[in-house]
Amino acid sequence: MPETILVLAEQQQSKLNRVSLETVAAAQAIAKETGWQVEIAVLGHDIAAIEEELAAKKAAKVYAIESPQLAAYTSDAYVHVLKEFLAGRQPKLVLMPHTYQVRDFAPRLALALGKTVIPDAVGYKYENGKLLFTRQMFQGKFAADVSFSDAGPLWMATFQNAAFRGDAAEVGTAPVETLQVTVPDGVIRVQPHEIFREARQAVDLSQSEAIVAVGRGIKEQKNLAMAEELAKLLGGDIAASRPICDAGWLPLDRQVGSSGQTIAPKLYIALGISGAIQHIVGMKGSRTIIAINKDAEAPIFEIADIGVVANLFDIVPPLMEEMKKVKAGAY
Amino acid sequence: MKILVCIKQVPQKDAPLKLNEAGTWIREDVPYEVNEPDAYALEEALQQKEKHGGEVVVITVGPPRSQQVLREALAKGADRAIHLADDSFVTLDAVSTARAIAVAIEGQSFDMIFTGLQSDDYGFAQTGVLLAELLGWPHATIIIGIEKTESGLRLKRELEAGQYQWMDMPLPCVLTIQSGINKLRYATLMGIKQARNKPLQQLTRTHLEGKLGTNLQTIERLYVPTKQKTTEMLQGSPTEIAKKLVDILRNELRVI
Ligand SMILES: Cc1cc2nc3c(=O)[nH]c(=O)nc-3n(C[C@@H](O)[C@H](O)[C@H](O)COP(=O)(O)OP(=O)(O)OC[C@H]3O[C@@H](n4cnc5c(N)ncnc54)[C@H](O)[C@@H]3O)c2cc1C
Ligand SMILES: Cc1cc2nc3c(=O)[nH]c(=O)nc-3n(C[C@H](O)[C@H](O)[C@H](O)COP(=O)(O)OP(=O)(O)OC[C@H]3O[C@@H](n4cnc5c(N)ncnc54)[C@H](O)[C@@H]3O)c2cc1C
Numbered sequence: 194m195p196e197t198i199l200v201l202a203e204q205q206q207s208k209l210n211r212v213s214l215e216t217v218a219a220a221q222a223i224a225k226e227t228g229w230q231v232e233i234a235v236l237g238h239d240i241a242a243i244e245e246e247l248a249a250k251k252a253a254k255v256y257a258i259e260s261p262q263l264a265a266y267t268s269d270a271y272v273h274v275l276k277e278f279l280a281g282r283q284p285k286l287v288l289m290p291h292t293y294q295v296r297d298f299a300p301r302l303a304l305a306l307g308k309t310v311i312p313d314a315v316g317y318k319y320e321n322g323k324l325l326f327t328r329q330m331f332q333g334k335f336a337a338d339v340s341f342s343d344a345g346p347l348w349m350a351t352f353q354n355a356a357f358r359g360d361a362a363e364v365g366t367a368p369v370e371t372l373q374v375t376v377p378d379g380v381i382r383v384q385p386h387e388i389f390r391e392a393r394q395a396v397d398l399s400q401s402e403a404i405v406a407v408g409r410g411i412k413e414q415k416n417l418a419m420a421e422e423l424a425k426l427l428g429g430d431i432a433a434s435r436p437i438c439d440a441g442w443l444p445l446d447r448q449v450g451s452s453g454q455t456i457a458p459k460l461y462i463a464l465g466i467s468g469a470i471q472h473i474v475g476m477k478g479s480r481t482i483i484a485i486n487k488d489a490e491a492p493i494f495e496i497a498d499i500g501v502v503a504n505l506f507d508i509v510p511p512l513m514e515e516m517k518k519v520k521a522g523a524y
Numbered sequence: 525m526k527i528l529v530c531i532k533q534v535p536q537k538d539a540p541l542k543l544n545e546a547g548t549w550i551r552e553d554v555p556y557e558v559n560e561p562d563a564y565a566l567e568e569a570l571q572q573k574e575k576h577g578g579e580v581v582v583i584t585v586g587p588p589r590s591q592q593v594l595r596e597a598l599a600k601g602a603d604r605a606i607h608l609a610d611d612s613f614v615t616l617d618a619v620s621t622a623r624a625i626a627v628a629i630e631g632q633s634f635d636m637i638f639t640g641l642q643s644d645d646y647g648f649a650q651t652g653v654l655l656a657e658l659l660g661w662p663h664a665t666i667i668i669g670i671e672k673t674e675s676g677l678r679l680k681r682e683l684e685a686g687q688y689q690w691m692d693m694p695l696p697c698v699l700t701i702q703s704g705i706n707k708l709r710y711a712t713l714m715g716i717k718q719a720r721n722k723p724l725q726q727l728t729r730t731h732l733e734g735k736l737g738t739n740l741q742t743i744e745r746l747y748v749p750t751k752q753k754t755t756e757m758l759q760g761s762p763t764e765i766a767k768k769l770v771d772i773l774r775n776e777l778r779v780i
Contacts (some may be wrong), residue, residue: 268653268662268663268664269662292684293665293666293681293682293683293684296649296653296665296666297653297664297665297666298653300618300649300650300653300654300657301653301654301656301657301663304619304654304657304658305657308740309617309619309740309741310650311741312647312648312649312650313647313649325744328647329647329749330645330646330647330746331535331541331550331644331645332537332644332647333749334541334748335541335543335550335746335747335748335749336746336747336748336749337743337744337745337746337747338743338744338745339741339742339743339744340741340742340744341740341741341742342738342739342740342741342742343740382662382693382694383662383664383691383692383693383694384691384692384693385689385690385691386689386690386691386692387689387690388683388687388688388689389687389688389689389690390686390687390688391686391688402779403779409537426780427773427779427780428779435703435704436560436703438704439703439704441707445686451684451685452682452684452685452686453686454686455685459777459779460773460777460779467537481777483769483772484755488538488540490540490748492749494751494755494757495749495751495752495753495755496752496753497753497755498753498755498756499755499756499757499758499769499772500755500756500757500758501757501758501765501769502757503762503765507762508762508765508766508769511762511763511765511766512765512766512769512770514766515763515766515767515769515770516770516773516780519770519774519780520780
């Protein structure tokens with residue numbers, strides 16, 4: 194028997210989280226190089242449709258781990274059930290998407306098994322029989338290749354959103370094995386309630402063709418007026434990185450990123466934004482990205498089409514001057 | 525409410541970072557600051573104490589330089605501090621860091637432990653969750669609201685893409701705090717003065733002898749990531765750059 198890579202697919206409210214397919218694609222890619230096989234497991238209740246969808250991927254097996262106590266996610270139940278399942282199966286490698294849910298239970302699960310999780314990898318390398326996971330560090334300023342110090346089994350790693358393409362997951366027909374499990378009374382100590390959104394958003398940034406986004410480099414709330422004026426000149430909207438909304442300088446519905454809105458305007462101008470991954474995932478689909486940042490090494494320049502290394506307060510005022518001249522037909 | 529807040533010292537956001545000679549970490553001669561979400565965790569603890577009474581204790585695991593984050597926390601209103609101090613502690617992985625904290629607080633019955641949701645440098649996002657497992661306590665992550673109830677806590681968890689969830693949680697528990705949960709305060713001059721007389725306990729490596737594990741992960745190398753895109757960098761005086769930008773906006777992108 195070849196070694197196994199087990200993918201833990203994620204569902205919420207009986208819907209497959211699409212990022213799970215990226216993890217399947219990652220597992221398939223690693224399997225190709227290592228000669229290992231891929232299996233997929235999903236936990237929940239009433240998840241037949243998900244099982245079917247996963248079974249249509251190229252995998253040796255799909256495990257459907259079912260229990261009414263898994264209907265709503267709790268870390269307590271997940272750790273309890275998965276600890277038993279993994280201890281019994283002993284896969285070489287367990288791969289998961291780096292979602293909020295996985296961040297919530299995976300470290301605890303690993304420790305309960307005496308193992309560790311390499312979190313938030315953006316890729317992998319297989320060098321001379323050694324498996325390395327590449328992860329960003331220092332908010333994207335550096336990358337590190339990290340390996341497991343032991344020989345396995347039960348290596349665990351999570352992949353960042355969009356590190357692989359979900360539509361690249363190879364199709365096939367995998368047999369489904371259903372495991373009915375019970376979670377003893379007292380294991381689940383928390384009571385989760387419904388998932389909700391805050392009152393309707395006042396602005397829908399996704400409709401905007403041009404976005405001027407400000408980050409902590411804008412320095413003071415009063416400087417937002419300048420960015421707003423630039424947005425107006427472009428017929429677009431102002432948006433922001435998380436710290437600006439955390440500080441209450443702009444409402445939450447202006448926040449772009451993994452915990453805010455995901456947008457893909459024609460033009461995205463980033464003023465004083467460093468380009469942390471949680472911000473990038475919300476705007477990297479933009480057609481053209483212009484970044485103005487005083488730090489030449491800011492990670493935002495890795496994805497920008499046009500970059501200016503400068504103090505934004507030196508650039509934006511003359512930029513608006515020039516725009517006004519053009520608009521007035523001076524040229 | 526007796527609350528422990530775990531605070532990590534990390535390189536300042538704007539500090540230029542350089543690789544060390546071994547290529548496994550950055551050079552240490554940079555300015556440091558409090559890990560951002562940890563500042564929110566401290567503020568939350570102080571606000572909970574103001575509402576419900578109790579004690580706020582802060583702890584850090586790190587070299588002598590990291591005492592600064594404890595001093596700042598005491599100045600903002602924390603009651604006492606614990607410093608697990610040793611130069612070698614920077615190389616502890618998240619499990620060992622959590623173990624060190626667990627050892628340091630043995631016998632002190634806290635109601636809640638707050639950590640930040642992740643560090644700004646290594647970004648492991650695990651220390652708080654691991655601490656909960658070591659203590660056998662329930663936990664919740666990425667918390668953006670905390671209310672005390674009769675039986676414990678009602679928590680607001682942030683989920684992805686603008687979603688949230690309420691959950692009920694018994695005490696004691698470990699919570700990892702998200703930035704933005706509250707508005708941060710500044711230390712007052714009075715606070716800074718008072719901080720000098722507050723207890724700061726120092727624990728050394730000998731307190732932890734035999735109680736830490738070995739790292740299960742190895743950083744093979746650290747490097748500057750390769751670019752995914754070719755970026756056209758605009759050079760010149762501000763006015764020249766402005767003119768180039770307008771030319772691009774007008775003639776290439778046709779947005780003005
Ligand atoms: C193999 C390896 C080598 C390493 N080498 C170095 C090195 O040479 N130099 C170096 O500086 N780091 C090094 N590290 C980083 C390591 O020390 C991390 O700090 C540790 O793994 C915890 O992860 P984290 O800081 O990302 O914490 P996270 O799990 O992301 O932190 C979450 C929260 O836990 C709390 N917390 C975390 N750490 C502490 C702490 N020390 N004290 C108090 N509270 C804390 C904070 O509230 C924080 O917000 C290394 C890590 C590994 C795995
Ligand atoms: C679970 C989780 C979810 C998150 N969700 C989001 C999210 O949805 N959206 C989001 O944005 N972040 C999110 N974050 C936070 C994210 O990790 C970063 O901390 C954040 O994006 C950084 O914002 P910033 O770039 O504005 O600030 P910083 O990282 O502080 O960057 C400021 C930049 O401004 C530059 N600068 C300073 N002064 C000037 C000047 N005068 N001229 C030009 N440049 C200047 C600096 O060089 C620096 O690059 C999340 C984090 C976590 C852990």
